[in-house]
Amino acid sequence: MSLQNNGRVALLFVLPAFLFYVTFLVVPYALAFGVSFVKWRGVTLNMEYTGLGNFAKMIGDPFFWKSLYNTVFFTVLTGIIVPCMALYFAVAVTRKLVAGARLFRITFFFPNLISQVAIAVLWWFALNPEFGILSNFLRLFGFTDLPSWLGEPGWARAAIVAVKVWAAVGFYMVLYVSAIEGIPEDYYDACKIDGAGEWQSFRHVTLPLLSEMMKVTGVFLLLNGFGTFDVVRIMTDGGPDRATETLATYIYENAFELGKFGYATTIAMTLFLITFSLAMLSLWIQRRDSVEY
Amino acid sequence: MHDEKPLDRLFAGARRVLTQCVFMVYGVIVVFPMVWLGYTAFKSTSELFASAWALPVEWKLDNFVEAWTEAQIGDFFWNSIFVTISTLVLQLFLGAMASYALAKYRFRGQNLVYYGFLAGLMFPIFLGLVPLFFLVKTLGLLDTHLGIILVYAAFGIPFTVFVLTAFFRTIPTTIMEAGIMDGCGHFTLFLRIMLPLAKPGLTTVGIFTFISIWNEYILALVLLSSSHLRTLPLGIAVLQFVQFYEVDFGALFAGLVIVMLPTLVCYIVLQEQITKGITVGAVKG
Numbered sequence: 001m002s003l004q005n006n007g008r009v010a011l012l013f014v015l016p017a018f019l020f021y022v023t024f025l026v027v028p029y030a031l032a033f034g035v036s037f038v039k040w041r042g043v044t045l046n047m048e049y050t051g052l053g054n055f056a057k058m059i060g061d062p063f064f065w066k067s068l069y070n071t072v073f074f075t076v077l078t079g080i081i082v083p084c085m086a087l088y089f090a091v092a093v094t095r096k097l098v099a100g101a102r103l104f105r106i107t108f109f110f111p112n113l114i115s116q117v118a119i120a121v122l123w124w125f126a127l128n129p130e131f132g133i134l135s136n137f138l139r140l141f142g143f144t145d146l147p148s149w150l151g152e153p154g155w156a157r158a159a160i161v162a163v164k165v166w167a168a169v170g171f172y173m174v175l176y177v178s179a180i181e182g183i184p185e186d187y188y189d190a191c192k193i194d195g196a197g198e199w200q201s202f203r204h205v206t207l208p209l210l211s212e213m214m215k216v217t218g219v220f221l222l223l224n225g226f227g228t229f230d231v232v233r234i235m236t237d238g239g240p241d242r243a244t245e246t247l248a249t250y251i252y253e254n255a256f257e258l259g260k261f262g263y264a265t266t267i268a269m270t271l272f273l274i275t276f277s278l279a280m281l282s283l284w285i286q287r288r289d290s291v292e293y
Numbered sequence: 294m295h296d297e298k299p300l301d302r303l304f305a306g307a308r309r310v311l312t313q314c315v316f317m318v319y320g321v322i323v324v325f326p327m328v329w330l331g332y333t334a335f336k337s338t339s340e341l342f343a344s345a346w347a348l349p350v351e352w353k354l355d356n357f358v359e360a361w362t363e364a365q366i367g368d369f370f371w372n373s374i375f376v377t378i379s380t381l382v383l384q385l386f387l388g389a390m391a392s393y394a395l396a397k398y399r400f401r402g403q404n405l406v407y408y409g410f411l412a413g414l415m416f417p418i419f420l421g422l423v424p425l426f427f428l429v430k431t432l433g434l435l436d437t438h439l440g441i442i443l444v445y446a447a448f449g450i451p452f453t454v455f456v457l458t459a460f461f462r463t464i465p466t467t468i469m470e471a472g473i474m475d476g477c478g479h480f481t482l483f484l485r486i487m488l489p490l491a492k493p494g495l496t497t498v499g500i501f502t503f504i505s506i507w508n509e510y511i512l513a514l515v516l517l518s519s520s521h522l523r524t525l526p527l528g529i530a531v532l533q534f535v536q537f538y539e540v541d542f543g544a545l546f547a548g549l550v551i552v553m554l555p556t557l558v559c560y561i562v563l564q565e566q567i568t569k570g571i572t573v574g575a576v577k578g
Contacts, residue, residue, distance in 0.1 A: 006398060007401060009398065010394040010399075013393060013394035014390070014391045014395065016390065017388055017390060017391035017410075017454070018406060020387060020446060020450060021410060024425065024444050025447055025448065026409075027428060028421035032420050032423070035423060089316070089319075098312050099313060104316050104320060105568075106561075107320055107323055108323055109568075111323060113504060113556040114508070114553050115507070115509075115510065115526045115552055116508065116510060117510045117529055117530050117552075118526070118529065122326055125333075125542070131342055132345070133325070136345045166322070170323075171571065175571065178568075227417055227418070229511060234533060248419050255422065261423045264423055265423045265424070268419045271419060272416070272419075272420040275417060276415075
């Protein structure tokens with residue numbers, strides 16, 4: 001087949017996209033490895049090699065640790081709450097445990113279509129202590145002494161988690177729904193004949209057969225949690241008192257507000273190494289434990 | 294069939310009612326904030342403070358007019374349209390060309406190129422952000438629409454290649470041979486025959502690109518600074534930051550409605566396709 005062996009033609013087709021990709025993705029990422037070892041401030045390309053100096057600085061930076069802690073906090077909480085809710089919804093709509101399943105499938109996905117910016121601004125309004133939805137709702141039940149939700153560290157963090165969950169559940173629900181719909185109906189029929197209830201068929205059919213999808217969504221949740229930026233930047237800008245500062249907002253602050261480009265990239269590199277190794281670790285653990293069928 | 298004890302049936306019934314309640318409550322939590330936003334956008338700020346829940350006394354378009362003109366939302370809207378469409382065209386065209394060659398030709402280094410593209414799906418945006426900023430600056434493209442379009446298209450290429458390569462593989466090679474027999478050149482073959490056949494794949498990638506570029510914030514924040522070049526999400530984020538001190542929320546509410554509507558409408562019209570597309574995107578594993 002001489003047609004398909006025409007390497008020269010093929011290269012002409014691939015080259016434009018590949019050049020784009022190399023210029024705007026590969027080059028910056030490759031440079032990032034180098035930049036994390038230099039002291040680089042201001043707008044010129046003057047850099048000063050500091051070896052592991054940036055890393056040492058980072059280890060001694062309490063704000064780095066605080067943002068790391070917050071990032072882990074958001075990732076762990078959303079990483080537990082989102083899949084639990086999404087799975088519950090997905091099972092209920094696919095196993096016909098709820099009326100109006102189609103309508104719920106459509107509406108629960110709405111937040112995933114909206115810009116994170118719009119979601120953040122919307123909830124920033126909705127959590128306004130004076131005219132926001134939440135405060136007004138609670139006032140209906142006679143609560144009067146309500147906090148400023150985004151102004152107090154504890155509430156602000158809870159709010160970020162809640163908004164992230166609100167923004168994400170629909171997407172994961174759609175993924176689980178499609179995975180559950182791929183499970184042969186016979187398996188459930190067999191369960192029924194054996195007298196198993198809805199819970200048992202979930203426990204022994206749905207859950208084991210979702211392991212592939214769990215693996216994929218686990219990595220998504222990890223990347224999403226560690227990349228938390230938009231919602232925090234807009235709703236609280238890392239405050240109050242850095243209670244909601246994440247690694248991503250801290251990187252942005254260092255680079256584009258304080259001009260510490262080298263240091264920011266060092267933190268970014270750390271962020272990348274953490275997510276990458278956690279993703280690999282979770283894939284490895286899940287591969288080891290995965291069910292064959 | 295086995296007998297069910299009355300107690301079991303009662304339990305199952307209770308569970309059913311409970312599940313239905315959970316769904317309805319969560320449905321309200323999802324939809325109500327958007328509905329609230331929708332009608333509040335027609336209220337004045339003083340009306341909002343006076344009664345937060347109430348429907349507007351008069352459905353006035355003042356906020357929308359103010360948002361569109363004074364708050365520059367109109368400019369941001371057209372900027373978003375221009376950037377999104379240009380990105381779509383560029384990314385789909387380049388991505389489709391590469392995918393076609395990767396799926397239908399054999400050449401040296403083919404796997405390396407393919408997996409090289411896919412590796413782009415793994416890297417978090419924050420890692421490359423600072424070098425990217427300086428790269429775009431060095432190229433003289435900082436604070437230009439061209440710069441952000443090129444960056445968006447490049448960032449979208451891995452996903453495009455991933456979906457479209459799989460798609461082109463399903464198109465039979467005999468069609469290509471027939472085309473060549475009819476005297477098509479390789480490029481005409483691609484443009485006139487293969488590209489139209491790939492329309493379903495292009496649509497899937499197109500919808501996702503549209504939604505993600507329309508909503509994108511962090512790259513716009515870093516690469517655009519002039520106010521007249523801002524895209525909608527960036528413009529709204531800045532507006533929120535300003536309104537924080539000025540306490541005039543009307544324009545911001547209206548702006549939110551304007552940024553949210555296009556993707557929601559797109560979803561309602563193309564609901565099936567989007568749901569299917571998400572699954573395609575996730576199975577990459």
